[in-house]
Amino acid sequence: MYEADRIVTLFEDVLSKRRHAFPPYFFTGRNGKFAAKVIIRHLIEGKLQWSREEICTKLSRTVLEHYRLSGMVKLYFHGSAFEVLDNAYPNEFMPWELIHGRKHLFTGDDGRQMAQLAISWMIVDKWKGCAPNCTELTTAVFEEYSLGFVLRKFYDxxxxxxxxxxxxxxxxxxxxxxxxxxxWHGQQGRSNANVATKWLIEEKLQIPLQDVPKTISYRHFQMYGLGNMLKVVFRGSPYEAVEAVYPNTFHPWEFSCVGNGFWQGEAGAVHAKEAIRWLIFDVLHLEREEIPSRLHIETFRSYGLGGMLSIRFQNNISKALNFAFPGQFMTMESLQAKNTVQPPTPAPP
Incomplete structure (x- = not known):
């Protein structure tokens, strides 16, 4: 067995062509693997002085051939630059870390399995298996660990x-x-969006169904990675998303996030009429004669209709009522007077 210093001297002699080649069977067996380890460490640390990152980006069969090690690589390491490196630095590198040594690593029957190993290594060894961080994994992270091409090849x-x-x-x-x-596209995309919305409301936010309209907002969708889904599938409307999952359960005006544009134009007029009737009959269950005493501006505001009353009717309840029930109501003042019980007029003396 050669001593390390003697091995380095032999390598330098071969490199400078003072020797034609290494001695016969120099890299055979355990002693041969030791000799290869000494030479590679001397080459990387002494001559090239590469950092770990440089090893990953620069080491290749071509480099080893340049330093007259092609025979060693071909005959004793199956032509693999990674096997040479792993012999010199056991378990310090993974095969996919060598940019120039993985051309055929992710091909054939074992290619996908190798891809799974590489991704698990990235998560467990590099990200320490931290579950919250895995939600932050982006294509940029895969590129950072030189696995971007694996992501594209196997996972679209x-x-x-x-x-x-x-x-x-x-x-x-x-x-x-x-x-x-x-x-999020097509019929399947809409189905995916429905599943996502239900997951958000019931699993993540755990909102009781009756509280959904006054609680849910665009911010919640964005917070859980569903902002783009809301835009693509539901035109940015939380109401449309909820309606798709719980059909005919809520009205759009019950949602705090309904915009002022909802009440404008011809469509806004239709919405306003429906909302007023809903408030009076479905929510308050008022009889006609009860309306003057029970319907106030604060009533509209309490049920999310303050914006509508302001935008379309300038906070004038009489206008709102006569719009929803044309010709059926006088001004509120007259209506209130009519429904007020007057005391009997005293008889003349």
């Missing part, structure tokens, strides 16, 4: 598909920064 560029395939975490598609391409 979708971090969620990659995470699901590893079995490491069971995330919903929208819990990553970017849902799979086309996930």
């Amino acid at each position: 560029g979708s971090p969620w598909k990659a995470l699901q395939d590893t079995g490491y975490l069971q995330l919903m598609p929208w819990e990553t920064k970017k849902a799979p391409r086309g996930f």
